[in-house]
Amino acid sequence: MGRYDENINEVAARTMALFYLFDKSGSMSGTKIAQVNYAMKDIPKIIKDVADSAPNANIQVAAATFSTNVNWLTPKPLTPDEFIGQWHDIHAEGLTSLGAALRSLNEKMSRKGFLGDNPMGYLAPGIIILSDGAPTDEWEKPLEELKKNNWFKSATKVAFAVGDDADQDVLAKVCGSKEAVVSIDDPEKIRQYIKFVTATVSKTGTTSSTGKSAQEIVNEAIKTIDNDTPVVVDIPDIDDDQW
């Protein structure tokens, strides 16, 4: 190639950071937390498949749990391969400190936090939140602060409200609309929903779109979820027979 060698050496893919916030309060024990653990073992494969179809985009994963405290399971956004080694099953206990989780997310969604290693190279992030209860701490002020964060503003946000006790209104306020909240009545379906939304959010976030924002596209995809039929993840080689 000669003349353009230097220009080819400077090529680098942009990165989409996908943030998970999992409620692991005491009420999540049993099937709910087991489904989360089960789902997160599939996530690296889903993300790798999405990334392969978008050669210019890397997808990295950051995950935190919140109960009485907030605990980041990843020291920084990790590649799918790195994430496989980092994920350890989470156990349910404690309260539902959503406010603390939002405050912590605000800190991490910054160049000083998790988004500093790749200047100019980040795509709009994805945020997936799962909770089965109402916040037990002050959440409105942290949300107000988080809403000033440009990364958060541009992020595609989806929340899972698991069971009757989940506060859907609060989650809708976090995501910006009721359309971005997925209500899960049957805890056995948590795994499939996490996989479906992960595939949809990451695919949408790494593909150019016209007219509609990534959030609108994801909201439309969520609308197609029918509680009575299996969710089909539109990525090859994902085992959906275990529904």
Place this chain on the structure above:
Amino acid sequence: MNKYILDGISLQGYAHILSQKECQDASECWEGKGYAAAIVSDGHGGEKYFRSAYGSKCALYIGRQVFDEFIASLHQDKKLRKKFASSYKARMRILEQLCKAIIHRWSSAVERDVAQYPLEADERFLALTEQDKREVLAEHVKAYGATFLAAITYDGYIIVLKLGDGNVCLVREEGAEFAEKVCTALVDDSLQFNLTTSLCSRDADHAFKYDCIDIKEYPVNGIVLTSDGVLNSYTSEEAYLRLINNIVDSYRDGAAVQQKKEELIDFLNALSQKGSGDDLSVALLLRN
């Protein structure tokens, strides 16, 4: 010696090679009567935009037709020419009409294509989701969605038109720079995070950005247009501008344009594979 060095390249991106999809980009540079111009149009990649390859080619055809007529009008209509030369504000009013003409004619052209080749008979339409089918049937132009980037040099002015993502670089003595640096009317905050405006947008006439540079006041030696896949292959604007400067130096170094073109095509193929995976277009118009 020709007044300009002109070249336009559009090639199928690596992701499209893998998925066996056609190239949806199109580009063209030409020297018309009393002007030179370059256009890059990037057809949208989503399933819903299944005729975007035609949409981008149509954008070139319409663009050339409209520019020819526009410049001819300036030559023939003394009053219009005087008005164009009178002030920046007057030029901007004229350019607004130029953009509207492009959208109107492009929309009419794709509707004619729909009349000739109904969408419902297209297997790519049949493969859409029911919701996408409804959207496309409600607005046929969606199936043809494409961006439109153009630059025209005319009588000491450089006109830049921009609808959608992609980049326009001005070539100056000190190197290439983004046109938005001086053409502030081109700044488009809606082009963020993979979102683009388009010829198929309902509000395309409002979304169209345009500006005009008087090169006596702001000397410019050339223009390079690229589709978004080029900048998206880099994580810094500096790296992208280094590439643009290298392309300009290459075309200016005296060897045959065909040789430069082949060299650039080889590079762009490698860039798409290693970088964005997207179809890539480069159109350049350099003063000799």
